Amino acid sequence: MYITEIEFLNFKSFGKKVKIPFFDDFTTISGPNGSGKSNIVDGILFVLGLSSSRTLRAEKLTDLIYSSDESKKPDFAQVTIRFNNSDHAIPVDSDEVVISRKIKETDSGYYSYFYFNGKSVSLTDIHTHLAKAGVTPEGYNVVMQGDVTRITTMTSLQRRKIIDEIA
Amino acid sequence: MYITEIEFLNFKSFGKKVKIPFFDDFTTISGPNGSGKSNIVDGILFVLGLSSSRTLRAEKLTDLIYSSDESKKPDFAQVTIRFNNSDHAIPVDSDEVVISRKIKETDSGYYSYFYFNGKSVSLTDIHTHLAKAGVTPEGYNVVMQGDVTRITTMTSLQRRKIIDEIA
Amino acid sequence: KKETFMEAFEGINEAFKVIFHELSDGSGTLILDDDEDPFAGGLTLKVQPKEKTLRRLEAMSGGEKSLTALAFVFAIQKYRPAPFYAFDEIDMFLDGINADKVAQRVKKSAKNVQFIVVSLRKPMIEAAERTIGVTMQQNNITNITGMELR
Amino acid sequence: KKETFMEAFEGINEAFKVIFHELSDGSGTLILDDDEDPFAGGLTLKVQPKEKTLRRLEAMSGGEKSLTALAFVFAIQKYRPAPFYAFDEIDMFLDGINADKVAQRVKKSAKNVQFIVVSLRKPMIEAAERTIGVTMQQNNITNITGMELR
Ligand SMILES: Nc1ncnc2c1ncn2[C@@H]1O[C@H](COP(=O)(O)OP(=O)(O)OP(=O)(O)O)[C@@H](O)[C@H]1O
Numbered sequence: 001m002y003i004t005e006i007e008f009l010n011f012k013s014f015g016k017k018v019k020i021p022f023f024d025d026f027t028t029i030s031g032p033n034g035s036g037k038s039n040i041v042d043g044i045l046f047v048l049g050l051s052s053s054r055t056l057r058a059e060k061l062t063d064l065i066y067s068s069d070e071s072k073k074p075d076f077a078q079v080t081i082r083f084n085n086s087d088h089a090i091p092v093d094s095d096e097v098v099i100s101r102k103i104k105e106t107d108s109g110y111y112s113y114f115y116f117n118g119k120s121v122s123l124t125d126i127h128t129h130l131a132k133a134g135v136t137p138e139g140y141n142v143v144m145q146g147d148v149t150r151i152t153t154m155t156s157l158q159r160r161k162i163i164d165e166i167a
Numbered sequence: 168m169y170i171t172e173i174e175f176l177n178f179k180s181f182g183k184k185v186k187i188p189f190f191d192d193f194t195t196i197s198g199p200n201g202s203g204k205s206n207i208v209d210g211i212l213f214v215l216g217l218s219s220s221r222t223l224r225a226e227k228l229t230d231l232i233y234s235s236d237e238s239k240k241p242d243f244a245q246v247t248i249r250f251n252n253s254d255h256a257i258p259v260d261s262d263e264v265v266i267s268r269k270i271k272e273t274d275s276g277y278y279s280y281f282y283f284n285g286k287s288v289s290l291t292d293i294h295t296h297l298a299k300a301g302v303t304p305e306g307y308n309v310v311m312q313g314d315v316t317r318i319t320t321m322t323s324l325q326r327r328k329i330i331d332e333i334a
Numbered sequence: 335k336k337e338t339f340m341e342a343f344e345g346i347n348e349a350f351k352v353i354f355h356e357l358s359d360g361s362g363t364l365i366l367d368d369d370e371d372p373f374a375g376g377l378t379l380k381v382q383p384k385e386k387t388l389r390r391l392e393a394m395s396g397g398e399k400s401l402t403a404l405a406f407v408f409a410i411q412k413y414r415p416a417p418f419y420a421f422d423e424i425d426m427f428l429d430g431i432n433a434d435k436v437a438q439r440v441k442k443s444a445k446n447v448q449f450i451v452v453s454l455r456k457p458m459i460e461a462a463e464r465t466i467g468v469t470m471q472q473n474n475i476t477n478i479t480g481m482e483l484r
Numbered sequence: 485k486k487e488t489f490m491e492a493f494e495g496i497n498e499a500f501k502v503i504f505h506e507l508s509d510g511s512g513t514l515i516l517d518d519d520e521d522p523f524a525g526g527l528t529l530k531v532q533p534k535e536k537t538l539r540r541l542e543a544m545s546g547g548e549k550s551l552t553a554l555a556f557v558f559a560i561q562k563y564r565p566a567p568f569y570a571f572d573e574i575d576m577f578l579d580g581i582n583a584d585k586v587a588q589r590v591k592k593s594a595k596n597v598q599f600i601v602v603s604l605r606k607p608m609i610e611a612a613e614r615t616i617g618v619t620m621q622q623n624n625i626t627n628i629t630g631m632e633l634r
Pocket residue numbers: 011012013014031032033034035036037038039040063064065066067068145474536537539543544545546547548579
């Protein structure tokens with residue numbers, strides 16, 4: 001199982017629809033400071049429900065919707081990730097798994113929708129599917145900018161707690 | 168006023184006497200991880216009394232004395248810094264100012280001695296001399312490894328306190 | 335509860351010893367404050383880079399600390415393998431030699447599993463199969479500038 | 485007490501505006517939570533990198549944050565000049581262009597005052613007059629390998 005494509009729409013600095021192809025080996029992402037590299041990693045954590053808004057550098061989920069002084073802020077943001085599942089690491093029939101997440105801002109708050117192969121599902125459903133393939137929020141398969149420093153400065157108790165969650 | 172030489176003896180990883188010449192313009196220090204670059208900056212903070220043992224990555228001052236598995240640990244560490252003072256930024260007669268600090272470990276604890284142009288003085292004397300030349304513990308003229316990250320992650324109250332100390 | 339913890343701890347510790355030695359030529363191990371009741375204490379990383387004296391993590395250099403933390407993360411990943419990995423500037427504190435050691439380890443692991451690595455450093459970019467370029471356009475919009483193949 | 489604080493705050497703020505603009509082409513300013521009684525609140529860095537929307541420091545990228553923090557440090561140094569400066573890897577998070585901007589600023593300031601800068605990055609090493617090489621020998625001993633002149 002591996003990621004074949006990620007599509008961003010109005011997520012953080014992705015003010016226009018962007019599709020990024022990925023392959024089954026080693027890819028680097030590079031570019032100037034502030035160009036949007038970490039926003040791609042944030043997008044992966046967002047769509048797979050692996051993190052809270054705080055770890056995505058936002059005070060509330062609607063801060064993740066693209067905004068700029070020049071244009072009216074859209075009322076939704078969406079990230080879609082496609083996996084090649086031909087090894088059936090996620091034990092479903094299809095050879096491709098498409099997971100999508102959309103947040104929509106309303107006058108009174110916001111809604112957050114998850115989709116798994118086109119069907120609307122809950123965050124717990126997404127976690128259950130992903131855990132079967134070995135992707136869990138505490139598995140450290142996604143290492144954010146600054147995580148390495150955080151590990152060296154955390155207390156020995158906090159470090160032990162990392163193993164608690166894995167066990 | 169500028170630094171013309173720093174001499175290290177048994178300070179951190181300076182297990183043998185090392186004298187480093189400096190000049191009145193822009194010098195970089197480079198080398199592999201763990202080779203002793205930050206120990207030079209720690210030496211400047213140590214000899215001028217600008218920091219506590221915690222900021223020098225030591226639990227207690229005697230941790231600053233060179234130690235290794237292969238040889239007996241010395242019982243003292245010393246750093247000496249020479250300044251060209253021909254502009255009399257430190258208002259004393261001599262054109263050269265030599266500040267030295269020695270810590271000596273004894274059975275019951277340790278002693279810390281400061282010397283200013285050969286005379287034994289107190290930490291407060293050192294601070295008074297240096298403050299006249301614009302060198303103070305809170306002036307940020309020495310920026311340690313990680314200080315930049317600390318400023319971005321500290322609370323807005325801690326940031327204001329930086330200005331309190333400068334004022 | 336203690337059983338499952340100890341099983342995970344032992345597995346990760348085994349992997350940590352191997353990986354720390356591979357990255358730094360030295361020896362390292364994870365130590366529990368309290369073996370009898372792990373939940374009563376914390377976990378310390380005790381390492382000894384090549385030909386150096388054993389030191390606490392706090393007394394080590396910036397680069398040595400980050401190499402140790404990386405070995406810990408890689409050890410967790412070895413114990414709990416995942417189908418893909420995404421790293422964001424993990425090589426930031428490393429000198430050229432250490433950055434290259436980490437890049438080569440990723441390159442080796444990428445034969446069997448997908449790695450997506452954000453990096454500004456040459457050793458990592460040169461070890462990868464391809465690089466996706468990213469820039470910021472007018473109006474605060476991120477644009478993909480293309481892909482460079484090795 | 486409030487007078488001396490406000491005098492320092494205004495001086496540092498003036499310098500911060502100029503320096504942030506020089507380093508990033510954008511505009512930045514220091515803001516007190518409570519103008520009337522500064523000691524009741526904190527200090528926030530409000531910045532807007534070139535052509536971007538104003539954002540809180542937390543929402544910015546790693547490199548943008550560190551450039552902002554550097555401008556704050558340089559502003560403090562401008563308000564309280566010292567006879568020498570020692571920096572330890574201040575350019576670690578910066579991309580090539582920003583690392584060079586900071587290196588050029590140091591080079592310009594070094595015409596009148598001494599700078600000693602620990603760095604692994606090329607822009608800084610190439611802007612300096614000389615580089616002191618450092619290595620670790622057997623037995624945990626640091627050795628100076630020599631000096632390379634530009
Ligand atoms: N909701 C949003 N709308 C528009 N832009 C946003 C939004 N949230 C964050 N940004 C912008 O995204 C940029 C940060 O991008 P990111 O953190 O991905 O940079 P980066 O490429 O990782 O840089 P670095 O190399 O410094 O780590 C910031 O400049 C910020 O202004």
